[in-house]
Amino acid sequence: MSLSKRIIPCLDIDCGKVVKGIKFENTRYAGDPLKIAKFYNEQKADEIALLDIKASYSGKNNTIEVVKKIANEIFIPLTVGGGIKTCKNIRELLNAGADKISINTAAVLNPKIVREASDKFGSQCIVVAIDAKRKTNKNIKEDWEVLTYGGRKNSGISAIDWACKMVKYGAGELLITSIDRDGTKRGFDINLIKTISQRVNVPIIASGGVGNLDHFVEGIKTGKADAVLAASIFHFGEYTIDKAKKYMAKKGISVRF
């Protein structure tokens, strides 16, 4: 097992500034995406994800400037998401230095965008992000629904079926976020991650709910995730990426130091 499992810190961006993660050990990193990205890079983050939380992507959006700044100085994969709708948007972000583009709501509204984008730019740069919410009906077997618009809108689509469909359409990777767990610090929705990971043959990034280092281990060992994404656990300085990797290595997970 030589391919390492990845840790991906996620920066939530609003108007060109990192939000949510303001509380570093010292405040000099506060808000500046480049400084925060550099800090994570020094800690051996395996990738960096940038999410434009207002999803208000437009050509003039600050996100492009943020991507340019980071890509000029940090040489690890950079995934960018939030409100991306067209191949033109994707082209602009790739030209700015992004490596992978994460598509969420736009894929639900128009699944063909995934096929078109993966044909044009290659599957390796198209990540489909799925926000999934557990269905509460006890009479049916365990299932999840895809939500759009940052978890605000129901789509009626089964997350498992959707994951399989998106892979057929050319997604090179899936980013699975549990809306039930997001922000709760109770850990990933392991059954959700595991069910999808076993059904598809592309790498799975688990997201939503990390509160301690055991959650990473659980997501990878039990959930069969290939990568784990987290925001607040790193932003607030509770844990460093290095510490997380050491812990995972101790639990027998292959990581990159």
Add this chain to the structure above:
Amino acid sequence: MAIIIIDYGIGNLYSVANAIKKVTKEKVYITNDAKKIKLSNRIILPGQGAIKDCIKELKKKELYWLLKEIINTTNKPVLGICIGQHLLMESSEENKGVFGINYIKGIVKNYKNKNFKIPHTGWNIVYKHKEHQIWNGIKSGSRFYFVHSFYVKTRFKNNVLGVTEYGGKCANVITYYNSVITVQFHPEKSSSLGLKFLKNFINWLP
């Protein structure tokens, strides 16, 4: 005199250019201009997506034969990255089989292993197979960033500089012949060791 990144409309050329600029003061151009390519002192051939499309675009922009000519008749150092590596081989099993530029004797193969996630995505270990200047300051067993679904197997072991295990296969992830080096992983995305690799290429005088 400059370093050229060949632009045939495919691949993330800006990442490569950014990384190259970080390690050299020489001029770096992203171009498909034959004159500039001929006058350059080093060429980087990137590539992403499907190999058939890459060959189609290279041929459409008349870069295919130009590249072949440069490689076969000059000593200009060329670095093929990812699909750029695949393009320099004899043929590939991708897209139901295609022929490559055929400079290095090797085949691009399908992993054909359902127990492994494809594409092979992430940081994997590269072992040194043979000493070469490209390894300067880089330890055997270092990790580099990969994202690919097909892998290279050369006919001759003496073309191999580095290997990586995945999907039960031992891929030839760094290969060379004369002034051409090919690499499966993305040095431009492999942090400080990747930059070192690119710097070694730029300092290399074959």
